[in-house]
Amino acid sequence: MLVKERIIGELAQIEIEKQVKILYACESGSRAWGFPSVDSDYDVRFIYVHPVEWYLSIADKRDVIEKIDGLLDLSGWELRKALRLFRKSNPALLEWLQSPVVYWEATVIPTMMKEMTDKTFSSRSSLYHYLNMARGNFREYLQGEWVKSKKYFYVLRPILACMWIEEYHTVPPMEFKVLLNALLPEGQLKNAIQDLLRRKRAGDELTAEPRIGVINDFINRQLEHFQTLLEGEEGIVPVGEQEFDGLFRRALKESWGQYL
Incomplete structure (x- = not known):
């Protein structure tokens, strides 16, 4: 099996096992930077969203998913976590959105985030x-x-x-x-x-x-x-939360068909 097909298969399995929808997945590491070694890992990073019911809870819940299988190193952030970091110009997340190697893009949300980068970049x-x-x-x-x-x-x-x-x-x-x-x-x-x-x-x-x-x-x-x-250097004033709330709600609706 080709590596990309295996990666997509692993992502699909994560969706089933964790009951999530993956919105975006990319390469982040030496393979995306352009200087991999022969035995370099595949550093797959992704953004995902849970069903509506997961968010309607008072419990603190884990907001990352991680899986390592041989040369595959998969790690994902829940969408609210990703949006909070994006709003603060988190460089790691900005790199994900700039990655030249995209494995999975299921909704327009990643594209909308990319279009907002100029507003959030610090x-x-x-x-x-x-x-x-x-x-x-x-x-x-x-x-x-x-x-x-x-x-x-x-x-x-x-x-x-x-x-x-x-x-x-x-x-x-x-x-x-x-x-x-x-x-x-x-x-x-x-x-x-x-x-x-x-x-x-x-x-x-x-x-x-x-x-x-x-x-x-x-x-x-x-x-x-x-x-x-x-x-x-001076920092920037973060973009208002309302714009990101709209992205989050749209992702829920696109992924699960409802958000209220």
Whole structure:
């Protein structure tokens, strides 16, 4: 069975087992970023909605669904949770909506959310998210004279995302190559990154190697720059709740035929 068919089958099974309707499912991880390894997981992320009766309860209920089966890592957020995070410009959710690999889209709700992105996007929230990701991965993986070269991508991608936000003030594309080609000029740095990318895609192990000075210098400069930039960024006023209430009710009606 092809992987996509297996993923769709797993999503359909989740609908039956959990008695939910999945509205949207996509790839979120190295396969969507464009630099998977041969044995990379499929990081499937989805948004789902329960029947009306599930919401008419005073009980606190779990608002995520998770399932791991071999190379398939499936994780979903209940729609109200997703909309609350979307309203706050949650970068992870914005990435889901930007994913170049979509497995499942059952209603117009994801499209409507994508159309609202300009209203909800916060440069400050996204810069904070990507800068912290870059700093954490740099601290964990790229210290010392010898480093695991494939880990460069887990620092470079969030840094390029920060550069995109600074340049365009929009949600950065997921694909690493799009970011790279749009933001870095031809030269030694870009050549070094492209060489790593070719090797990773070809299946090279990219284990411990001497650190790459031109890339490390670039990372250090950008971390310092974006820390300074972040301190001057202002947040945005969230979009009113009513607009999201309307989306939620429409999703219930489209999925289950009623919402009251």
